[in-house]
């Protein structure tokens with residue numbers, strides 16, 4: 233296992249900063265990197281700090297939101313091959329599902345004000361897909377969520393799932409010029425409504441065989457499950473963070489007004505605890521729910 237040194241992290245940050253000469257250049261390089269065999273090693277070096285400067289992202293809609301199963305903290309963390317997080321290095325990934333929506337520009341503004349990156353798992357069935365490019369231009373990561381957020385349809389068969397995935401993949405490509413290789417399953421990989429654990433196990437394996445990495449979460453704001461106020465969402469996040477440790481993937485949604493309200497406090501909370509903010513890429517440590 234390769235332990236990343238402080239010098240490598242610094243070098244990675246410098247290299248990464250060189251990539252940010254423009255969105256077009258960045259996107260071209262991302263495309264190349266995803267096809268290079270050494271991408272994993274490259275990303276392993278960069279992921280923990282330099283990804284702060286890196287990005288693409290997109291968003292989802294006003295339409296439907298994740299109706300999640302009861303939140304679970306049963307999860308595994310899958311580390312990229314050849315990479316090990318330095319001891320006591322704390323990293324947080326802010327993730328937003330189901331956008332873009334009318335709230336997306338405000339969330340981008342807040343992230344910019346606090347100078348932190350995030351990851352947006354976008355949907356396609358929305359009138360706000362034009363914000364996908366804005367997310368990318370603000371150097372956030374874009375992940376594929378779904379085109380149509382209807383569990384019974386997309387999980388009706390493998391073919392249905394991958395057809396839906398192709399649709400959102402094409403939309404992201406049209407707006408950014410690159411193919412995202414990170415996924416979040418609607419409802420998470422442990423979802424049972426509209427599907428079952430055996431099907432989800434097969435699907436989880438198959439997406440990885442096709443070169444994707446999928447990301448669940450280990451910290452849930454509850455903003456998609458009827459959490460009624462910003463203070464309640466923040467309390468949930470703080471209580472979960474204590475249980476999950478040094479790698480935190482926070483689930484939020486840019487479909488709710490309260491997310492805009494509590495986001496600044498969430499950012500300040502993790503800053504006070506000494507976490508480094510980063511954006512997800514295929515070589516990031518991945519939270520996978522347990523079945």
Ligand code: ZN
Pocket residue numbers: 297298299329330377381418419
């Ligand atoms: Zn969702």
